[in-house]
Amino acid sequence: MTADFREFVDLLNRLEAAGIHYTLLKVREYAVMIIAYVPGQHWEIEFTTDGEWEVEVFKSDGTLMDAHSLDTLLRDF
Numbered sequence: 001m002t003a004d005f006r007e008f009v010d011l012l013n014r015l016e017a018a019g020i021h022y023t024l025l026k027v028r029e030y031a032v033m034i035i036a037y038v039p040g041q042h043w044e045i046e047f048t049t050d051g052e053w054e055v056e057v058f059k060s061d062g063t064l065m066d067a068h069s070l071d072t073l074l075r076d077f
Contacts, residue, residue, distance in 0.1 A: 004051035008032075011045070 015022050015036055022036040027046065034045040041059040065073075 004047075007051075007053075008047050 011034065012022070015034070020036050020038060022034050025033045025035065027033045030049040032047050034043075034047075036043040036045065040062070041057060044056045044058070045053060046056075047053045
């Protein structure tokens with residue numbers, strides 16, 4: 001196992017040990033993303049084939065929308 005791959009697997013083990021649910025995605029031909037889900041936010045952790053990685057955090061402001069808002073969201077995006 002290379003150091004970069006070990007770091008990737010170590011992070012997965014840390015998430016599991018903390019009881020944090022995550023999914024894995026291949027987002028580009030040279031990158032894998034871990035999306036970790038915690039209450040009120042999710043983290044996008046991207047690893048690239050050159051061993052670099054970065055984290056982006058998406059936080060909820062707590063606003064709940066009604067069912068009709070979904071039509072607007074789908075239309076706008």
